[in-house]
Amino acid sequence: MRKTVALSSEMARRLATPNPRTYIGSGKVSEMKSAIHALDVETVIFDDELSPGQLRNLEKVFGKDVRVCDRTALILDIFNQRAATHEAALQVALAQMEYQLPRLTRMWSHLERQAGGRVKGMGEKQIEVDKRILRDQIGVLKKELESVRRHRKLYRNRRVSVPIPVVSLVGYTNAGKSTLLNQLTGANVLAEDRLFATLDPTTRRVQMKNGKEFLLTDTVGFIQKLPTTLVAAFRATLEEISESSLLVHVVDISHPLAEQQIDAVDKVLSELDVSLIPMLIVWNKVDKVSDPEKMKAEAKSRGNVVCLSALNGDGLDDFCNAIQEKLKDSMVWVEALVPFDKGELLSSIHRIGMVETTDYTENGTLVKAYVPLRLARLLTPMRQLYVSP
Known part of the structure; x- marks a missing residue:
């Protein structure tokens, strides 16, 4: 049975700057090659984006049967598996093609070997043909997505005519946004304990106990070092955030890397230019922390934070009251x-x-x-x- 191993802390090394040829140093490359052959490894994953040259050089060293996968390719693969609608599939396909375009040289190296040195440029010609085909496909996808974007804009314009405040859930992937939406609205949106379970925005009406209403939108989860190709491809989806009256940043406060995840979300939001939209912070999964009462006291002292458990419904009343107060500010x-x-x-x-x-x-x-x-x-x-x- 073949194995897949990721580059872990046991196989990491600090460098002032990444090696331009292989990302890691030559000694570490040799060490990894030995481990790959000893363990019969099929895929090596780097937790960063590799240049086309680095990918090609590493695959040459590790052997043709070993796939070298960087962070971006892995995220794109996951998104491809999660795409359940036509729009999501279009967005992921576009991001994958734009990622593949500068990396096509790896696919056609066998043509140069077949030429035997007698016919120059044979592989290069095939690469150019393939790039042209890929560019044409990218153009078609962009036109389809532009049509989707126009459709979304028309839908938002119709929604504007019904003057109900729009609240958007944002946050790191698997923070519990879809679970919160389901708990408040009974929307039955897919909510699983896995990365990127939601790729398409879902909007539902929420009616509070006092009769007040607002629209709640669930959005795609963010992640550290989110590939720029994905941000661009999901532009139509992320535009839902910019039309909000209020942003709710859902945080998995029980996660050991919660602070880093908050920073990652803030970075993506800064790229979307939504800093003027009011925000409420929600610490979700408070039931999973070691001292829930201490966590709730800390949240109260901060003033702009609400603690809740979207899974069991604890804290939902406080959440709705905080939403109402925040909406009043807008x-x-x-x-x-x-x-x-x-x-x-x-x-x-x-x-x-x-x-x-x-x-x-x-x-x-x-x-x-x-x-x-x-x-x-x-x-x-x-x-x-x-x-x-």
């Missing part, structure tokens, strides 16, 4: 006279806004409330009807 104050024949609009104010007072007059209902900006725009003509005494 709302605007209005005083409007709503005509009696606009009962549906008045209902929306009570459902998604925060009403301070209502007074019934001869001409309609005078409402003083905090409402989302989208709803405030709909109320503009009615605000003009009201003149403060």
